[in-house]
Amino acid sequence: MSADLERMFEGASIIVHLAALTNAEATVGQEEETERINLEGVKRVADACAKTGSKLIFPSTTSVYGSQESVVDETCTDLKPQSPYAVSKLKAEEYLSGKHSSNLKFITLRLATIFGWSPGMRFHTAVNKFIWQAVNGKELTIWKTAWEQKRPYLDLGDCVRAVNFVVERDVFDGGIYNVVTENFTVKDIVGAIQEFVPNFRMKYVDSKIMNQLSYDVRADKIAKKGFKPSGSLKIGIGETIEKLRAIAV
DSSP states (O other): OOSOHHHHHTTOSEEEOOOSOOOTGGGTTOHHHHHIIIIIHHHHHHHHHHHHTOEEEEEEEGGGGBSOSSOBOTTOOOOBOOSHHHHHHHHHHHHHHHTTTTTOOEEEEEEOEEESOOTTOOSSSHHHHHHHHHHTTOOEEEETTTTTOEEEEEEHHHHHHHHHHHHHHTOOSSOEEEEOSEEEEHHHHHHHHHTTOOOOOEEEEOOTTTOSOOOOBOOHHHHHHTOOOOOOHHHHHHHHHHHHHHHHO
16 A cells, blocks of 8 residues: 555556455455555555556446345446445445546446456355355355345456456546346356256355345446457356366366
C-alpha cells in the first residue's frame, strides 16, 4: 500500500487491477483489512491511473447484487451485498463512478463466480470446491438452501476473453458490465461433476454467506457491445478433474 504507483504505471497504457481479498467467507470479521485492501487499494490505483493517463479495468463481482427474487442486470439499484468482500467491491465501484467526470478512463466488470482450471486456482468457490472434494473421495458439502438456487458463474476462459475484448474494443466508458457464462443451480453443478466422478457422497451443511435467495444475473449489456461467452460448465469441470487426477497420480 506504500508503493509509488505513479512511477510504476508511467508508460503503461492499461492497468488490470486484480489485487484483492476475494474469499467472501474469510472476510467476515476482517472488515477493516478487507476495506483497506479492496477499497483503499482501488482508490490509490485509480488516482495513479488518472495522473499517468493509464486506462483501468476494475474487476468487481456479481456478489454485489446479494439476495434477489428476480433476474437482475446493471440497472438494479437495490443492491444487497452480504459479505465484507462484496461490500468493499461495491464501495470501490461507487468511488470509480465518482471519478467518471475526471480524466480517468475505466470500466468495471462485475465478474460471476469463476470456474475452470488454472495454476493458481481457488478451491473455496462452489464449482472448484465440489470438484476437489469429488476427485479426492471426500463428501461434497452442499449448502442446505442452495440445491435449487441459481447463481451466476463465469468460465475462466470467458473471463480472460472479456478482458481482452475490453482492451481490443477500447470499451473504457466508465460503465458497469456483468460478465457471466451462465447461471447454474448447485444441482446443475453436481450433475455435471457426476458425469466424470459417478460415485461420491454428499452431506448438507449450513453457511452464513451462502444461505441466501437465488440471484439470476443477465449480461445483455456487454453482449450488445459484441462480447459473447463461449465457455462450458461441463468442459470446464472435465478439464479440471483431468488435471487434478493427473496431479494425484
